[in-house]
Amino acid sequence: MNARFERTGALTELTSYPQWAQNMVAECEDAKQGVVGHELWSVMSEGTLDATSTRHFMAGVWPVIERFPAYMAHNLLKTRYGRSPGDNMARRWLVRNIRVEQNHADYWLHWAEGAGVTRDEVLHGPAPLGTGTLANWCEEVSGNAPLAAGIIATNYAVEGATGEWSQLIYDSVTYKESFPVSNRTASLRWLQLHAAYDDTHPWEALEIVCTLLGTAPSTAEVAYLGECVRRSYISMQITLDRCLDARRASWALGEEAAA
Numbered sequence: 001m002n003a004r005f006e007r008t009g010a011l012t013e014l015t016s017y018p019q020w021a022q023n024m025v026a027e028c029e030d031a032k033q034g035v036v037g038h039e040l041w042s043v044m045s046e047g048t049l050d051a052t053s054t055r056h057f058m059a060g061v062w063p064v065i066e067r068f069p070a071y072m073a074h075n076l077l078k079t080r081y082g083r084s085p086g087d088n089m090a091r092r093w094l095v096r097n098i099r100v101e102q103n104h105a106d107y108w109l110h111w112a113e114g115a116g117v118t119r120d121e122v123l124h125g126p127a128p129l130g131t132g133t134l135a136n137w138c139e140e141v142s143g144n145a146p147l148a149a150g151i152i153a154t155n156y157a158v159e160g161a162t163g164e165w166s167q168l169i170y171d172s173v174t175y176k177e178s179f180p181v182s183n184r185t186a187s188l189r190w191l192q193l194h195a196a197y198d199d200t201h202p203w204e205a206l207e208i209v210c211t212l213l214g215t216a217p218s219t220a221e222v223a224y225l226g227e228c229v230r231r232s233y234i235s236m237q238i239t240l241d242r243c244l245d246a247r248r249a250s251w252a253l254g255e256e257a258a259a
């Protein structure tokens, strides 16, 4: 049954969305904190992320950056104009926003280069084992799952958590000043664009999902969407953990040597 949802409250207020969506967001909050509160961001913000971990991060996350418009394209293929208000909204939004993603891969490479990781290392260098977890999940859910699941896993969960961690780093004066003035703006462009303060994409994605499902979806549908959101956060956390492994390993070696 699809009791129609039409948002009347503010886009960026959780209370504007149906109760099932509010509950789902609350239930996934702990998994989201595993990403937003990840150690990697504090180390990066302090400007003390070592060169190996920086390279792992830039190369390890790259497949998701590069494929993000393709995930959206997979979801676009699932829409049919006129089938439902949610389909129309998703189609319109995806067509428009795939284009917005156009330059983001270049901006990621500029960030990497500014941080000392060459374009070649990002594109062709080995990514640490396990960092493909997030890319694999995004590919699977956008390729094979229903439209609402694909959108909530990528445009809501991945982009939403990314907005929060991007803002943490972009707000760090220490981090900004670690880039030479000559290429600081170009290096930080990706972070600036993804920082949560002017990114409404995750909210728009949530609105689309709620329009697709209405105010009274089945318990099974809600449970499945919640699981998709959780899997996105957990996959992100695993990917970030693997980026820091080299750092942990070198610490362990250092401690052994000192002992």
Ligand SMILES: [Fe+2]
Pocket: 068, 101, 104, 194
């Ligand atoms: Fe982007």
